[in-house]
Amino acid sequence: MIKVGLIGKTNTGKTTFFNAATLLSEEVSTYPFTTKKPNIGTATVQTVCVCKEFKVKDNPQNSKCIEGWRYIPIELIDLPGLIKGAHLGRGLGDQFLSVAMQSDALLHIVDASGSIDAEGRICQPGIGNPIADYYEVEYELVEWFKKVIESNKDRVEREYAKRQSMVEALYQIFSGMKVTRGMIYLSLEKTGLLEKKIDSWTEEDYNNFSMELRTISKPTLIVANKMDLGIAEENYKRMIEEFGQHLVVPCSAEAELALRRAEQQGLVKYIPGMENFEILDESKLNPRQRWALGYIKHMVMDKLLRTGVQLALNIAVFKLLRMNVVYPVEDPEKLTDKKGNVLPDAFLMPNNATLLDLAKEIHSDLARGLLYGIDVRTGIRLPKDYILRDRDVITLISTTKRR
Ligand SMILES: Nc1nc2c(ncn2[C@@H]2O[C@H](COP(=O)(O)OP(=O)(O)O)[C@@H](O)[C@H]2O)c(=O)[nH]1
Ligand SMILES: [Mg+2]
Structure with a gap:
């Protein structure tokens, strides 16, 4: 499974982002580190499902489909904040860095509101310097790579x-x-x-x-968090000047967490990543909830269009890692698996992956006996070295049957 790691200084909102993004999921396990631990959970990336195009009602098994949006699981790793000297082991930093190295891509969470000081302590918004914070964490990462080479010279x-x-x-x-x-x-x-x-x-x-090597091997998106605080706007502008617009996503992790929780409680209708939410029954809200939802609408949805949590994950996986989504089906007519589930699975496949790679991803037996594939849209036969494209729906024909 694709792994995305959350890095950044303490109190920038990494755990809030993690909780918001993994709320839909079941398992959360923790690494056996003594003090603060990295958390591992399942988040999802969102893409337009092919169910609408094929005009079918799907029964996803390895993923979810909500109103035509397919949500595909990825692994999200929440790391405790990196402090100065982390690569030298300060604050268990080297252990956290080695966990970060297991990621395919990173989200670097920065407090755009400037409400943390240089030491990562909460302070009055506007005092902290998110750009300096960013470079400090970057420095630790690069030093980690350097240390790996030097100590293995x-x-x-x-x-x-x-x-x-x-x-x-x-x-x-x-x-x-x-x-x-x-x-x-x-x-x-x-x-x-x-x-x-x-x-x-x-x-x-x-x-x-x-x-x-740091840049090439761990593609990183910068998440300008706490954008719901008005003062963050100025820092956000400075950040896009410094890093470029396409590398910075404005975000309010807290707003996403509140919306997903409200959704779970049946207070609102909200689809993660969407640009709006709807209060289902005004009379069910207590004054605090009413205020909070009004705040989210004003300070987040009206200004940023969305909370940015889902968008950041989508950009990391689809743009930085250039993953394609492929739907294998056993029956090319009915688009089902053996049990009759329609469009059961959606796989994230790297940009240059072949039909054989897809077979391997599903099962080694299937790969061993792979003969060819069928492009379900056209009925055309595909060779084993066919390069998969985004939204492909494919039947694999193999001499070795599964199950
Ligand atoms: N206003 C605002 N506060 C946030 C946001 N995200 C996190 N926070 C707050 O920032 C503080 C640190 O958050 P936490 O997730 O524990 O940060 P971590 O140390 O990076 O894991 C907490 O008080 C959060 O409630 C946000 O989007 N907006
Ligand atoms: Mg945390």
């Missing part, structure tokens, strides 16, 4: 002697961190280090390579 040398390739040598130490050979190659190429042996790397080489 001897091993890289040995591997290089054996394999005669810097890509292969570095791959040996990074392979457990969702870093591919391709990512290492690109980072070495961009920094001109493809042919340079590690014993002659300068401090600058270490820095440049670490920064490059």
